Amino acid sequence: MGSGNDGLTPIRDVADHFGLPLSTLHYWERRELVAPTRRAGQRWYDTEQLYRVALIKQWRTTGLIGVEHIAEMLGDGPGRREAVPELIAECERRRAELDEALDYLNRLHACR
Template sequence: MDDLTPIRDVADRFGLPLSTLHYWERRGLVAPHRRSGRRYFDTEQVYRVALIKLWRETGHMSVDEIGTLLTRDDPAADWRQTVHTRIAALQDDIARLDAARSYLGHLLSCDHGHDLERCPDFRATVPLGDAP
């Protein structure tokens, strides 16, 4: 058996609360070993924790989406569709963040100073919603 790492050490290594690792275990994302009632993670499970954390933080994936990806051998789980859906959502996020970076950059260089609401260039980019 691989070297086993206590759950506290795994939590500290990844900056996670113990409750997160317990939750992931209840959801079937991780499967720590038990020894005298305590949880220990082997190398594969530590890797899985790193992977889940990466997907949560950079992919903004839900626990359900991650569960679908981790159970790719389940024919009922359409992991490819999950990935396509997540990519589309990330593309939408990127577009919104690009727009935010653009208008924030404009605000820093705008000649209207503190009276930004009156800047005609900025006003032209602000969506006013659908008229009734």
């Protein structure tokens, strides 16, 4: 990913690297999930913000964690203490469902 001498990466490079539309990064900024630096009207991302983008993308890719929960988990408020255990339980429930589906498909595949 291209970055300037100051360690900042332009928004276009961030979007391309993570396979995200620019509108997604703009939306995440409006929701205060990321806070890029502004220079001459353009958004630039430092290393911390790049890590946040990677984390948010991973969470969103699962389809399990909504933007509201992500904001709670990235924030310092009391919502994090409640959101994380709930999401762990939901992930475990989903994993069990996927394991059952996979077992069924493997049995189906083995049948003649």
